Amino acid sequence: MASSTDETPTDYYASGSETSDGRVFTVTGQDWDSITAGLGGLDDVEERVVVNMGPQHPSTHGVLRLILELEGETVTVARCGIGYLHTGIEKNMEYRSWVQGVTFCTRMDYLAPFFNEAAYVLSVERLLGIEGDIPEKASVMRVLLMELNRISSHLVCIATGGMEIGALTVMTIGFRERELVLDLFELITGLRMNHAFFRPGGVAQDLPPGALDEIRGFVALMKKRLPEYADLCNANPIFKGRLVDVGHLDLAGCLALGLTGPVLRSTGYPWDLRKTQPYCGYETYDFDVQTWDTADSYGRFRVRLAEMWESLKIIEQAADRLARLEGGPVMVADKKIAWPSQLAIGSDGMGNSLDHIRHIMGESMEALIHHFKLVTEGFRVPPGQAYVPIESPRGELGAHVVSDGGTRPLRAHFRDPSFTNLQATSVMSEGGMVADVIVAIASIDPVMGGVDR
Amino acid sequence: MSDRTQDPAQDPHLPVPQEDQDASTTVEAMGVREGMFGVRGTGDTSGYGGLVKTTLFPGASRRPYGGWFDEVADALEARLGATDLDGAIERVVIDRGEITFHVRAQDLPFVAQMFRDDEALRFELCSGVSGVHYVGDTDRELHAVYHLLSMTHNRRVRLEVGVPDADPHIPSIVSIYPTNDWHERETYDMFGIVFDGHPALTRILMPDDWPGHPQRKDYPLGGIPVEYKGGSIPPPDQRRSYN
Numbered sequence: 160m161a162s163s164t165d166e167t168p169t170d171y172y173a174s175g176s177e178t179s180d181g182r183v184f185t186v187t188g189q190d191w192d193s194i195t196a197g198l199g200g201l202d203d204v205e206e207r208v209v210v211n212m213g214p215q216h217p218s219t220h221g222v223l224r225l226i227l228e229l230e231g232e233t234v235t236v237a238r239c240g241i242g243y244l245h246t247g248i249e250k251n252m253e254y255r256s257w258v259q260g261v262t263f264c265t266r267m268d269y270l271a272p273f274f275n276e277a278a279y280v281l282s283v284e285r286l287l288g289i290e291g292d293i294p295e296k297a298s299v300m301r302v303l304l305m306e307l308n309r310i311s312s313h314l315v316c317i318a319t320g321g322m323e324i325g326a327l328t329v330m331t332i333g334f335r336e337r338e339l340v341l342d343l344f345e346l347i348t349g350l351r352m353n354h355a356f357f358r359p360g361g362v363a364q365d366l367p368p369g370a371l372d373e374i375r376g377f378v379a380l381m382k383k384r385l386p387e388y389a390d391l392c393n394a395n396p397i398f399k400g401r402l403v404d405v406g407h408l409d410l411a412g413c414l415a416l417g418l419t420g421p422v423l424r425s426t427g428y429p430w431d432l433r434k435t436q437p438y439c440g441y442e443t444y445d446f447d448v449q450t451w452d453t454a455d456s457y458g459r460f461r462v463r464l465a466e467m468w469e470s471l472k473i474i475e476q477a478a479d480r481l482a483r484l485e486g487g488p489v490m491v492a493d494k495k496i497a498w499p500s501q502l503a504i505g506s507d508g509m510g511n512s513l514d515h516i517r518h519i520m521g522e523s524m525e526a527l528i529h530h531f532k533l534v535t536e537g538f539r540v541p542p543g544q545a546y547v548p549i550e551s552p553r554g555e556l557g558a559h560v561v562s563d564g565g566t567r568p569l570r571a572h573f574r575d576p577s578f579t580n581l582q583a584t585s586v587m588s589e590g591g592m593v594a595d596v597i598v599a600i601a602s603i604d605p606v607m608g609g610v611d612r
Numbered sequence: 613m614s615d616r617t618q619d620p621a622q623d624p625h626l627p628v629p630q631e632d633q634d635a636s637t638t639v640e641a642m643g644v645r646e647g648m649f650g651v652r653g654t655g656d657t658s659g660y661g662g663l664v665k666t667t668l669f670p671g672a673s674r675r676p677y678g679g680w681f682d683e684v685a686d687a688l689e690a691r692l693g694a695t696d697l698d699g700a701i702e703r704v705v706i707d708r709g710e711i712t713f714h715v716r717a718q719d720l721p722f723v724a725q726m727f728r729d730d731e732a733l734r735f736e737l738c739s740g741v742s743g744v745h746y747v748g749d750t751d752r753e754l755h756a757v758y759h760l761l762s763m764t765h766n767r768r769v770r771l772e773v774g775v776p777d778a779d780p781h782i783p784s785i786v787s788i789y790p791t792n793d794w795h796e797r798e799t800y801d802m803f804g805i806v807f808d809g810h811p812a813l814t815r816i817l818m819p820d821d822w823p824g825h826p827q828r829k830d831y832p833l834g835g836i837p838v839e840y841k842g843g844s845i846p847p848p849d850q851r852r853s854y855n
Contacts, residue, residue, distance in 0.1 A: 242817040247833075250826055254833055254848040285708050414736045414763075417791025435766055536854045542642070542669045543707050546759050546770065548739065559742045559757060563643065563667045566854045570827075572742035574759070579740060582794050611817055 207235070210593075214243045220319070220600060221607030225584070227593065234596060237588045239581055244611040252571045256537030257283055258498065260568060262355040264558070267573060268609030269352055270315050273308040274551035275609075276357035277301055278573065281438060281547040282560040283359040286540045289491055295480075296487040297361035298439045303374070303477035304347065304356070305439075305549075306470040310381070311340035312552035313463040317388065320460070320601035324401045329391060336384055339377055346370055349509055360497050361490035366481060374478050378471050385471075388464055402457035406587040406599030409454050416586070417579045420554025421466070422603060424450045425458035432550035444473050456602035463552075463604075496538050499530040537566045553577050553604055575609040638671030640705075643748020649852060667748065672703035680767055681711045687732035688713070688723075697722060712770040717782050720773055721809075724785045727760055727769070735760035735769065738785075740795035743803035745829045746774075753777040754805050758785075758792075775805065784810040802827035 213224040224240035248267055252260045264279045265272040284290050318333025341351040347370055348354040348363070356363050392398045408418065410426040423430055429448040433441040449465035451458035490497040499519075503512035519527040540562040548557035554576030561570040580603045587599040645667055648660035656662075676682050685704060692700055700719035705712040715723050727735040739759040746753055752774030760769050773782050784807035786793050796807040797816040804825035807813055815822060824831050835847025845851070 242815075242819070245817040247826065250833060251848070288708065415790045417737060417740065417789070419737075430763060435763075436768075542667055544712075544744075544757070544770075545708055545710065546739075546768070548759075548761075548768075555739060555761075557739055557759065559759070561744050563645070563669075563746075564665075565645065569746075570742070570744045572744075574740050574742070578794065578798075579791055582791065 212596075214240070220605055223581075223600070223605065223607055223610075225596065225600075227596065229593060232593050234588050234591055234593055237585045237596060239584050241578075241581070241607070241610050244607045246612065248612050249571055249573065252568055254567065256566050257359055257540055257568065258537060260571060261358060262353075264571070264573065265353050265355050266608065267612050268551070268553070268556070268575060268577060268606045270312045270606050271308055271551050271553070271556075271609075272352055272354055273301070273304045273357065274549060274556050275573070276355065277305060277439070278547060278549050278551075278556050278558040279560065279571065280357045280359050281549065282545045282558040283540065285545040285547055286543055286560060286562050287359065287496065287538075288541070289360065289493065289496065292360075292491050292493065294361060294488045294491065295440075296365075296484040297489045297491075299477050299480045299484065300362050300366065300489060301357060301439050302441065302444070303474055303481065304344070306473045306477070307340050307343055307374075309470045309552045310467050311337045311344075313467050314340070316463060316552070316601070316604040317392075317460065320598070320604075321392070321398075323597050323601050324398070326392070326398060329388070332384070332387060332391075336381065339380065343370075343373060343377055346373060358490070358498055360493070361488070363498070364502050365489050371478050371482055374474065378475055378478075381467075381471055385464070385467060392460065393464075399457060401595075401598055402455065402460060402602075403453070404455050404457075405591065405595045406456040406459075406602045407454055408583055408587055412583070412586060416583050418554065418583055420550070420552065420576055420580070421459045421462040422580060422583070423554065424448065424462050426450075426454040427452040432548055432555060436548070438547065438549055444476050446470075446472050456598050459602040459604075494529065495533075499526075499533050539564060539566055540568075548574070551576055553606070553609070554580060573609075573612060575612060577603075577605040577607070577609040578612075581605045581610055638673075639668040640671040641666050641748075642669045642746050643667040645855060647855060649854060651852065670705050670707035673706040677704070677706050677711065680765070681706060684711070684733060684767065684769060687730060688726070691726050691730055692723075695722075710768070710770060712772050714772050714774070717773050717775050720771070721783045721785055721788060723771065724758070724760075724788045727771070728788055733762065734764040735762040735767075737761040737763060738789035738791055741792055741799050742795075743799040743805055743827060745803060745827065747829045749774065751776045754780050754803055756782055756799060756805055780805045781808055782806070783808050784813075786810055801825065804828065 208229045210227045210229055211224065212227060214222040222243035224243065226238040226240060227234050228236035248263050252263050255263065260279060261276050264275045267275045284293065314333045314337040318330045318337070321327070321329025321333065344354065345351050346367060348356040408422065408426070410423075410428050413423045413426055419430065427450050429450050431448040432438070434448050446469045449462050449469060451461045500511045500515035502509055505513060519530050542562055542564040544559065544561040546557050546559045548555045555574065556576055557574040559570070559572040559574065560568055563569040583603060584600060587603070588596040591599070645665045646663065648663050649658070651661050677685060688701065692698055697719050700716050700723055702714040702716055705714065713723075727733050737760070739761060742757045744755040744757060746755060754775050754777055756773045758771040760771065762768070775782055782805055784792070784796055786796060787809070793811070794816060796810050797813060799805050800807060800813050801815040801818050802825055814820065818826065833847065833849035835849070837847065838845045
């Protein structure tokens with residue numbers, strides 16, 4: 160373009176009146192009269208108003224962009240724009256070893272990191288053919304951490320959902336309890352999020368001393384705190400006024416659009432992969448699948464609330480088993496797959512255990528070679544593909560992992576429930592009020608890290 | 613299909629079958645792996661750079677498949693036999709407890725509709741579509757992989773469609789499984805597979821004007837060298853690594 164000869168400098172941003180379709184108004188609130196007055200003088204006036212909400216808006220659960228067509232305050236068309244948080248995690252995993260992949264996928268759905276890791280490592284274990292060799296303690300620890308994670312994820316959903324409709328107390332108490340779960344994560348894995356704790360073959364580390372006491376203390380405390388949510392919300396007329404019959408989606412709609420998790424269970428259908436297609440030994444735990452029969456946002460809230468009680472039941476059982484399994488192995492016995500060293504706390508923080516360093520540096524040349532090969536090259540996975548779905552807090556989370564026999568995945572694709580469920584935005588909110596769009600999306604509980612990956 | 617099944621007597625790269633090997637296991641060559649450290653030519657002092665190994669994926673399975681796999685396959689054959697689409701299922705692969713139906717691209721909508729509606733099948737839920745780029749699978753480089761779930765029977769199957777890189781067209785099944793709307797858009801965005809009949813096949817994760825399809829194997833990962841204390845570490849896809 161050979162221009163810029165005129166005096167005025169090029170403005171790289173479109174001005175308020177430049178658009179391909181219709182006039183643009185920048186709305187800041189309380190100025191509806193001035194807008195209608197501005198439109199009054201035009202002949203080609205039409206009722207349709209297109210509102211672009213997001214990608215930066217506190218009520219859109221991260222960088223979600225909503226494109227709403229309004230007639231007055233009624234939404235006629237709702238569309239989602241996603242991709243603002245696309246980080247290429249799946250592509251990156253193709254350039255890292257099978258073990259390193261865990262550190263990438265844990266960052267996808269950042270409210271449910273353990274579920275991302277579990278879906279991935281279960282798929283890799285199926286590819287390796289070692290599903291039956293995982294030590295019991297590793298499976299119990301996975302279940303324990305996943306259920307703790309389910310509680311923390313549901314708490315964030317309820318807390319942010321409450322905040323978006325103005326129930327700030329629900330937000331503050333939700334994050335108060337979530338903090339306790341994150342403290343447990345920090346105690347057990349060393350990190351509050353992005354743990355990379357599940358590894359193909361087991362988990363990275365044994366439980367630290369005193370962890371079971373902390374977990375039991377947490378369960379006891381949660382049993383006192385969880386009723387607060389019920390007291391605050393269940394029969395609260397304002398809360399019910401905002402949630403009841405909002406974001407309605409029945410069973411047929413859920414199946415057609417592929418919705419799973421609390422949204423599906425709020426239609427009354429007890430589909431929970433922990434019961435129907437158990438993994439990690441869930442069939443040996445005593446818990447119930449929670450459902451509701453209203454198929455609306457209120458039902459989804461009640462399902463999540465009830466599921467936290469079920470998770471507490473599972474955590475108690477897992478803690479009892481871990482007490483019995485003290486000292487047991489947490490990594491598969493096959494030394495060609497198991498990470499060679501267990502971590503330990505040293506004078507400079509967490510790192511390779513000194514015993515292991517002493518062993519490979521001073522005692523056994525073979526152990527040193529073995530360590531070197533596993534860390535630099537990693538193990539090879541026989542060619543083939545596997546898809547292992549698990550029940551994440553948001554629904555079916557599955558990892559489709561393909562190996563070509565190399566030390567790195569040929570392809571790792573995650574069927575993230577947030578991505579799929581977000582498609583229901585249109586059908587849940589069209590024909591409703593604009594304020595109900597926020598409630599409907601909050602009831603889906605999308606996490607953009609998982610949507611965009 | 614038969615021309616794709618490798619004959620060990622003709623291909624020196626393939627392992628010679630053992631006497632006790634299960635007659636029902638076949639393999640499918642999907643490419644060749646060369647070398648070991650990503651080093652070629654004079655830089656290779658180890659000799660491992662000369663390694664050549666065929667990548668063998670699990671091949672077609674033979675009856676009986678075992679368990680409910682036979683029920684599904686029987687129902688499928690009965691329905692397909694009534695039409696003139698006998699060749700719609702190219703082969704059935706059973707591996708690691710999962711069953712995969714390789715479907716001819718143009719017959720996918722019919723097969724998917726049958727999987728959804730047939731009383732004996734009833735796969736109500738589609739878990740979306742995932743693309744895979746098999747560079748070595750000549751004339752079928754791009755695969756679309758669908759995972760179907762039957763809640764009625766509590767079963768899962770996988771449908772796989774392979775299309776050539778030069779003509780990457782697969783019929784859309786959004787009209788059968790509306791959930792695949794975004795999934796097909798993502799697979800188009802990432803692999804360039806065109807789903808014919810999709811209501812609005814646009815990019816979904818990458819910007820609208822993005823050139824290329826990032827998940828394809830010929831698309832570089834990107835990145836810049838990182839310098840630290842005088843040393844320079846190339847980006848991950850340019851480092852020397854095991855392959």
